[in-house]
Amino acid sequence: MLIATYDKLLVVVSLLVAILASYTALDMAERINTTSNQHPRVARFWLTGGAIAMGVGIWSMHFIGMLAFRLPIALGYDAWITAVSLLIAIATSGFALWIVTRRDLPLRRLFGSALLMGVGIAGMHYTGMAAMRMQPGIDYDVALFVVSVFIAIAASAAALWIAFSLRKNTPHVKAARAGASVVMGVAIVGMHYTGMAAASFPSGSVCMSAREGVGIGWLAILIIVVTLAVLTIALLTSVLDARLESRTAKLARSLAEANEELTQMVLHDHLTKLPNRTLLEDRLTQAINKAARSNGHFALMFMDLDGFKAINDSLGHHVGDRLLVEVARRLTATTRAHDTVARLGGDEFVILVDLTLPDDAMPVAEKLVEAVNQPFCVGEHELRVSASIGIAIYPEDGNTRHDLVINADAAMYHTKRAGRNGYNFFEPSMNANAHHQLQWLQDLRVALERKQFRLVYQPKFSLPDGPVLGAEALLRWQHPERGLVGPDEFIGLAERSGLIIPIGAWVLDEACRQMHEWLTLGYADWKIAVNLSAVQFADPHLLEVVRGALERHQLPPQSLTLEVTESTAMHDTEASLLTLQKIADLGVEISIDDFGTGYSSLLYLKRLPANELKIDRGFVRDLSDGTEDAAIVSAIVALGRTLNLRIVAEGVETERQQQFLASVGCDALQGYLRGRPMAPDLFLQTMREQHKSAA
Incomplete structure (x- = not known):
């Protein structure tokens, strides 16, 4: 018998190649499984490439092991028989990958597939050994031969089950595949070297392929280089494709989340998240x-x-x-x-x-x-x-x-x-009112276009019997069908529709024009007051509108007073303070209207750049000594004095009200007692007559 020896380095290389081939097979199984449902053609590509890579890996492990085998005679391998063994390895690998990428793997299919795959691997091994073309032929120990085939079947069963279990990309799957690759590699190497141990070579044996076949040295280099290249390329391709797919999946998830968020924003209210x-x-x-x-x-x-x-x-x-x-x-x-x-x-x-x-x-x-x-x-x-x-x-x-x-x-x-x-x-019957509102809205737009609005002026007088201080501009609508319409009938609708912005700008411009006219007539000590609605006050262009009206009519800013209701001034106090301060910086005076009806904080009130407080007419109506309204008015006057503000009472209609207001120190009054709202010509005539009678 010829005594066989092994090159230990090549034995180690064969084990490493078996482990690398096993890991590549497991990774390929994942790629095939991932793409099979969505991209069948791509899955077939991965199956073909995986079969080649895995087959070359197993086959090269076998031949590296064969190259590690040494006999005291020259050895070689028949190229055609060697190629047949490679094709057997590739076909077996393709069958294995196809099996593990099925939807399920019942025991019956597992054992049947393991049997076919084990026989295929054993066939590859013994076909490869036949490529030496020994004369006389190789003697095989039947027991070891059967054991090697059994190991091949058992290793195939283990490989199939492991590959099927680890085919999905789950947490920690990479580490599990690495450990499984070692197990599968050892099993494959164990089958190979068991089969080698079953072979015995009689004395005087001659390798017929030593002269005609492929030499050992050249074959070793070729197999190692090609195998490592194929496995490395396959593994890198799989890894890069997995990363690309992962990034694509992340991008798809990000796009889906962004689309969902955009849909949420477009179709839902941002505050309550309810449908919009x-x-x-x-x-x-x-x-x-x-x-x-x-x-x-x-x-x-x-x-x-x-x-x-x-x-x-x-x-x-x-x-x-x-x-x-x-x-x-x-x-x-x-x-x-x-x-x-x-x-x-x-x-x-x-x-x-x-x-x-x-x-x-x-x-x-x-x-x-x-x-x-x-x-x-x-x-x-x-x-x-x-x-x-x-x-x-x-x-x-x-x-x-x-x-x-x-x-x-x-x-x-x-x-x-x-x-x-x-x-x-x-x-x-309810629709009548709805149609009424719509008609009013249409009429309001027409009124703005056709200049149907008018301003009337109600005088302010200094207490107790002092001169005229100026006037408050009050809006009226000269409706072509309904006649003169007061603001209570249309201001609410104008605010809800947003028309109050252009209407308010017209009021401010017209009041400034009228005040400039009075200034040219010598009434330099008068001031014109204009009400600002809450919607106007929140308009970001308010400052430009005020500045533009003043510049257009060359009106000194101190001749204009803007009246803001207490609730408007107290709403969003920090923003209100900023807006009021910008108005005050222009030189325009500020009056807090309807004072006492809201919920003012003294902390904010003292910070307001206001010049005047107007006592709401609701407190003036029932004024008499000892009443609750009288106490409130007295407190407001005292508060105004403390804050260095002028105090104006509106809605004064009786001598008794005037006397009480003068007694508590109110600065000025406004009401039907001294003057109703009037057209500008009548206002000027009335004020002149009152001045003459007072003189």
Whole structure:
């Protein structure tokens, strides 16, 4: 018998190649599994490439092991038989990868596949040994031969199960694959060297491929270089593709999240996260289509919060916003999951309720009113508001979005006019008021274009019997059909529609023009007062409008007084202070109007750059010694004195009121007692006559 030896270095190299081939196979199984569902063609590419890489790896491990084998005779290998063994390795590897990427791997399939794969690997090994073409032939120990085949089958079963288990990219899978690769590599090497141990070579044996076949030295270099290159390229390709897929998946997730966030922003209210007007319109369209197909009903409920404005004005936007969030949560909790609660803006909510019968809307509305009536705890405040709801039923009250919205809105305003804190179903008579509002709005726009507005002037007098200090400009609307209309009838609508901004700019410009005219006539000690609405005060262009009016009419800033209501000045106090200070920096005087009706903080009041306090007419109406109103007026005058402010009382209509105000130290008065609002020509004539009679 010829005595065989092994090159230890090549044995170690064969083990490392087996481990690397095993890891590559496991990694390829993941790539195939990942792409099989979404990209079948790409999966077939990975299967083909994986089969080649894994087959070359197993085959090269076998031949490196063969190259490590030494006999005291010259050895070589037949090229064609060696190529057949490589094809067997590739085919076996392809079959293995195909098996482990199936959806499931039952025991029957596992054992059957392991048998075929084990036989294939054993066939590769013994075909490779046959490539030596020994004469006489190689003798095999039957027991060791059977053991080697069994090891090949067992190793195949283990490899298949491990590859199937680790085919998904889960946490810590890389470490698990590394450990599994070592196990699989040792098993494959164990099969190879068991098969080698089963072979014996009689004395005098000759290797027929030593002269005609491929030499050992050249084959060793070729196999090692090609194998490492193939495995490295395959592994790097797999890793890079996995990273690219991971980054693509991350990008896709980021895009999906961004798209979801954008959708949320576009379709939902940013404060309450409820559906906004856009999403509500879509839901309303869907509800109409569904109800039309099934002859069903649904209710559109318009809700407005009663008392919210007072809370917002007195406690600030931050408290008002938190209250709106709490209201939204309560409304959502009160309604069913398939109903829609939306916020249109401000304190307006819309509830879309699916109904079996039209009368089913009544208990829903009652629950909503009751839910809003319960106190809200916002920070340290216990707040109370109520709900005014208007209900329109499809199809009885409209079969289009526009009709339902208009009619529900009309029903809501009817609830407000009827006393608030409740609900009303739409009735056709309510539309008259809605159409009235729309007509007023259209008329307001026409009035602005056709210059139908007029200013009248109510004089201010120094107390007790002093001269005229100037006038307050008051707006009137010369309506072509309704005659002279007072501001109480249209200012609210102008504010809600935003028309108050251009109307207010016209008032300011006209008042400055008139004051400049009086200045040229010699009335340099007069001042003109103009009211600013809350909407005007919040306009970011207010300062430019004031400066432009002054410059356009060359009016000294000290001749202009801007009147701001107490609640407006106290709303968002820091922003108000900044705006008022900018106005004061122009040289324009500031008057706090309707003082005593709001919730002023003395801390902020003393910081306001104001020149004047106007006592609300509500405190002046019932003035007499010893009354509560008299005490309030006395306190306001004392407060104004302390803060170095002029005190003006408005709504003075009797001598008794004038005498009391003079006695407590009020600086000036304004009211029907001394002068009603008048057109500019009549104002000038009246003031001249009063001056002559006083002289």
